[in-house]
Amino acid sequence: MPSCGGSENGGSDAIVFHNGIVLPVDPSFSQHAALAIQGNRVLAVGDVETVRSVAGSGAREIDLDGRTVLPGFIEPHMHFALSAGLGHLPDIGPFRRPTFEDALAAIREEAARSGPDEWVMGRQFDPILLEPPRDLTTRDLDPIVPDRPAFFLNASGHIAYVNSRTLEQAGLDRSSSDPLGGELGRYENGELNGVLFGQAAWLPILLSNASVVDRMAGGFAEAGIGVGEEAAALGLTTLCDMATGGLSGAGELELYRQMYEGGRMNVRIRAYLYQPQAAAFDEAGVRPGDGDDFVRVAGFKIVSDGSNQGFTGRQREPYVGSESLGLFYVEPDDLRAMVLDRAGRGWPLAIHGNGDAAIDSILDAMDAAAAAGIDVSSLRCRIEHCSILHDDQIERMAEHGMVPSFLINHVHYWGHVMRDE
CATH class of the missing domain: 2.30.40.10 (Urease, subunit C, domain 1)
Known part of the structure; x- marks a missing residue:
């Protein structure tokens, strides 16, 4: 050579x-x-x-x-906006705070540090790695933060934990219905316990925090450049953002482009547009492949279920010690309609599927698209995670030219729990 x-x-x-x-x-x-x-x-x-x-x-x-x-390495699945927008929040996860009491101590420290009008926030809480596993509920958070909102994000990004003040501010109580594609955690008596399952349940609450919105509007580019520097130091030169528009709508693409002004951003971004923002992206006229070498639209992202480690991935069989099968964030009929629409317009799709039942629904949707005459194999669609996968599903994926996008960190951090439990 x-x-x-x-x-x-x-x-x-x-x-x-x-x-x-x-x-x-x-x-x-x-x-x-x-x-x-x-x-x-x-x-x-x-x-x-x-x-x-x-x-x-x-x-x-x-x-x-x-x-x-x-x-240079390619990061095939990450959440750039969340990293830039929320990466500054304190890490209360088990690698920094090994026990539940350590996590509570971190929350007390953050409550003491933050101002009286500021939300108390944190990230990376991961009950499945605690012994014994235990959620943060209002009973834990209210004594520490009784008079202002508190919000903590699970390490999976699929669950959040809030105090009673946050629920009150969001207008949620025991009479509230679960949002489409999400679930409000409850105590045995039906009262809300502050555990919010699925982005549909917690994202509107997060975006009601003015400081988060202001950071996206003002300091996002600078924070994003920092994420790029961290990635470059690890040898990553291309980052695939798997929910572009999730925090700031269609304008998020422009925020990404602004990071390259002055030549300071040193990694590329490939954007997979977040399906709930489809109407906004359509109105803006965004098409597959739009952009340049630095920021390019790569496809559409659909989230069909939750996470197995959070007990929200949709499974064929119930979770151990439970009757729950997990959640469909998108019901199978709705997923079929989305796939027919997007694939029919030539969009490559990256569809999040953790549980085997969710993967069934994804493959059923791809079958429907192929039956409608759409050449889905040419789109090289992906299934993100593929955590519980069977041989028959692998064969069906191959028929449609689908790529399994495994995240090895899921195996590293949570594999022993899935194996043993």
Whole structure:
């Protein structure tokens, strides 16, 4: 592989990396001794002498000192807006706060630190990794934060925990019905317990917090650049945002573009538009592939169920010790209509499916699209997570050219619980 960039030679702005291992990750998984680049192009990969000759005598050289050079990694599934908009909140999860009492102590610290008119907020709470597992409820939060809203996000992003003041401010009480695609947690007597299952239950409450809205409007670009710097430091050069528009509607795409002004953002974004904002994106005339090398619209994201670790992923069989099958965030008939609509317009789809029953409904929808004459295989649609998957479902996915987008962190952090329980 003497030359990759099609250039005869480099120049004074070319760079040669040598004295290490260069892995271009080609089909043969070859190894090379040197690499030359110029701007955003690879000039040559090969032995040192050949690469130097292509780069030219004026090229700058970097001694790798035995290190390895790899292409940039792609993060296939992340939530950029949540990371930028909420990443500053204190982490009360089990890796920082190993016990339930430690988490409560963190909440007390945040309540003492924040101003009297500020919400008390945190993220990463994860009851399934506690021993024993235990939710945050109003009975835990009200004594600590009795007179202002409190909001804490589960590590899965599918559940939130609030105090009674937050419920009151949102107009929710025991007479309230569950929102479509969500569920309000309750005590045995029917009173709300402050546990909100599904984005449909907690996202409107989050967006009623003026400080969150102001951060999205004012400080988002700066925070987003910080997320990009963190990603680049890990070798990630492309981030797939899996709910673009979830916090700020169709305007979120413009917020992403603003981050690249001045050349400060150093990773690419591929945006999967959040289905609940479909009307806004349609009105704005957004189409698949819109954008440039830095920010490009890649597809549409639909969330069909919750998370297995949060007991909201929709399963064929009930959870252990429960009669619950989990939640459909989108009922099967509605999902079928969404798939027919979006796929029929040529949109690649990334459909969140954790539980096996949810995956059944996704595949039924893809069957319907194919039966309607839509070439779904050409769209390379994805199922996100695929946490509980059966052989028959794998065969059906292959028939439609679907890609399973596994998140290995789910296995790393929660796999032992799913295996043992």
